[in-house]
Amino acid sequence: MKIYHYTNIEALALILKNQTIRFNRLDKVDDIEEGNAESWGVKFCKYVFVSCWTDIKEENIPLWKMYSGDTGGIRIALEQEMFKEYLIANLKIESLQSKGSMISKISPQDMINPNFFIIK
Known part of the structure; x- marks a missing residue:
């Protein structure tokens, strides 16, 4: 497609x-x-x-x-x-917890680091 x-x-x-x-x-x-x-x-x-x-x-x-x-x-x-797509379910970042799931073009490992998406 x-x-x-x-x-x-x-x-x-x-x-x-x-x-x-x-x-x-x-x-x-x-x-x-x-x-x-x-x-x-x-x-x-x-x-x-x-x-x-x-x-x-x-x-x-x-x-x-x-x-x-x-x-x-x-x-x-x-x-x-x-x-590439990543299925991300119940992602936990310190005290925050996501519910459900989502499809992302960004891997969970890349989402949570100081150089990218979410900073711990």
């Missing part, structure tokens, strides 16, 4: 030049509902970075208008399976 990313020509040039995909802070994305992650009075959206993709194969006119800009745009397609 493929996933798709709509973007403008300038962003495509940067992706190709730097061979990287930019991740934005969750509170800076266009969708207000996505930028509202809050728990225990902490707004996590300031600390979470995302790159927005869709798995809808059919082209989407609103996404073209939203992300391609006035100068034209492009839709990038990647195989979703190229990203």
Whole structure:
């Protein structure tokens, strides 16, 4: 299965030049509902970075208008399976215990260390 990313020509040039995909802070994305992650009075959206993709194969006119800009745009397609997935269940970090499970592209070992996601 493929996933798709709509973007403008300038962003495509940067992706190709730097061979990287930019991740934005969750509170800076266009969708207000996505930028509202809050728990225990902490707004996590300031600390979470995302790159927005869709798995809808059919082209989407609103996404073209939203992300391609006035100068034209492009839709990038990647195989979703190229990203490894980790099942994380009942993760415990010091006194905090998560309930349930989630699928993550980040391993539990990489999540909890001073150089990455959660600092002990």
